[in-house]
Amino acid sequence: MSGRIWGLKIIKTQKMINKNSIQAKKFIGLRQKILLSMILLLLSLGLSIAFINQMILFKSLKTEYQNKGLIHARSIAAYSLVDILTQNNSRLKKLLDSEKKLDTDTAYIFVINSSNRILAHTFPEGFPVDLIKANPLPENKDFNIQLLDTQLGLIYDINVPILAGKSLIGQVRLGILQNGIQRTIMLIDSAILVVTLLIILIGIILAYKISSFITQPISRLVEATESIRKGDFSAKIDIRAKDEIGLLSGAFNKMTVYLNQLVEEIGRLTRYRERESIALDLHDNCAQDLANLIKRLELCEKLFKLEPAKAFEELNVLKEN
Numbered sequence: 001m002s003g004r005i006w007g008l009k010i011i012k013t014q015k016m017i018n019k020n021s022i023q024a025k026k027f028i029g030l031r032q033k034i035l036l037s038m039i040l041l042l043l044s045l046g047l048s049i050a051f052i053n054q055m056i057l058f059k060s061l062k063t064e065y066q067n068k069g070l071i072h073a074r075s076i077a078a079y080s081l082v083d084i085l086t087q088n089n090s091r092l093k094k095l096l097d098s099e100k101k102l103d104t105d106t107a108y109i110f111v112i113n114s115s116n117r118i119l120a121h122t123f124p125e126g127f128p129v130d131l132i133k134a135n136p137l138p139e140n141k142d143f144n145i146q147l148l149d150t151q152l153g154l155i156y157d158i159n160v161p162i163l164a165g166k167s168l169i170g171q172v173r174l175g176i177l178q179n180g181i182q183r184t185i186m187l188i189d190s191a192i193l194v195v196t197l198l199i200i201l202i203g204i205i206l207a208y209k210i211s212s213f214i215t216q217p218i219s220r221l222v223e224a225t226e227s228i229r230k231g232d233f234s235a236k237i238d239i240r241a242k243d244e245i246g247l248l249s250g251a252f253n254k255m256t257v258y259l260n261q262l263v264e265e266i267g268r269l270t271r272y273r274e275r276e277s278i279a280l281d282l283h284d285n286c287a288q289d290l291a292n293l294i295k296r297l298e299l300c301e302k303l304f305k306l307e308p309a310k311a312f313e314e315l316n317v318l319k320e321n
Contacts, residue, residue, distance in 0.1 A: 030218065031211035038207035039200060046196030050189055057188060061181045065105070066145055066156055072103065073143070073160040073174040080111055081162060084119065084170050093120040105180035107155050111162070113170045135159045137171055147178075154178040217245045221252060233260040 076099050083092040096109045100122045110121035112132060121127045135146035135157040144159045155175040162170040217239045227235035233256055239249035 029215070031208070031215045034211040034214070035204060035207050038203045042196070042200045042203045046192065046199070049196070050192050053192060054185055054189065057185050058181060061184055062156075065176055065178075065181055066158070068103075069106075069156060069158045069174055069176040070143055070145070070160065072099070072106070073158045073172045075099075076109065076111075076174065077160050077162045077172045080170070080172065081164065084111070084113065084162060085164065089119050096120050096122050103176075105177050107150075107152050107175040107177050109172070109174050111170055111172055114168050119170065131157075131173070135173065137161055148175070150175075152177065214245070217249065221249065224252065224256075228256065228259065233263055 076095070079095055080092055083089070083095065092111060096111065100106050100109050108122050110123070110127065110131075111119045113119055116132055118127055118132075131148075134148055135144060137144050137159045142161065146157045146159075148155045148157050155177055158174045158176065160172045160174070161168050162172060217237075220237055220239065224235040224237050235256060236253050237249040239246055
């Protein structure tokens with residue numbers, strides 16, 4: 001039974017040792033916590049700025065690209081009016097090709113007449129017929145913009161009417177690649193990322209300086225506490241900061257003085273009690289010896305009356321003792 005109990009104690013002790021070892025491994029210093037907190041804070045701030053910036057930029061760039069495409073399409077509609085009326089499709093084709101080269105974000109341009117027949121286009125491998133019906137022009141509207149998912153990616157298809165007076169004689173269709181917006185956003189995000197990394201680097205340096213300023217006095221306090229644990233109650237901390245750490249060091253120094261006085265008082269009381277205990281022991285021993293002596297003297301007195309010789313022998317024994 002006792003063996004099992006001892007075994008249980010050993011197991012518990014081993015578990016406590018393992019637990020302490022795990023806690024020691026998981027220990028993260030105050031400096032590391034400050035650095036990690038600063039990094040996470042700045043990183044979160046940078047990501048939040050990038051996300052918000054992307055949303056705002058996308059909306060503004062989308063509007064800008066659509067307005068740019070709309071202006072471009074209306075310009076083409078104005079220049080193509082004469083060619084449509086004169087049915088000069090070759091000249092119209094040259095106009096569309098030259099206009100497409102002006103903007104790298106322009107995916108295509110084509111012109112149809114009022115009967116939806118293709119007059120000219122910029123597709124090198126043939127015109128996709130389904131594109132005509134993809135973005136019809138509603139009545140009583142001077143333009144229409146539709147987002148299309150094509151083989152080239154997402155494209156804003158802009159439809160602008162070509163008018164001769166008030167008569168509709170055709171339509172200009174111009175497609176703008178949305179990836180131009182994404183490229184612009186990526187460039188801005190890259191710049192934000194670089195700035196964020198620089199801010200994080202500066203933040204790490206500042207956090208290291210601040211954490212050192214905070215942790216150095218605490219480390220000295222830990223060292224002094226360890227000295228007290230080992231029995232050196234004279235340990236003191238010389239921190240003159242006018243803040244909470246300075247107040248803590250002052251309180252610690254007062255505590256060490258009090259502990260030193262307390263230990264001295266305990267030592268004095270211990271020595272006093274030891275002397276008192278010795279005195280009591282001496283008193284008890286002397287009292288016992290005196291009582292024994294009195295009894296033997298009384299015995300000698302009785303022997304004098306009965307056997308004087310034995311009485312003298314007893315007195316000699318007492319004298320020798």
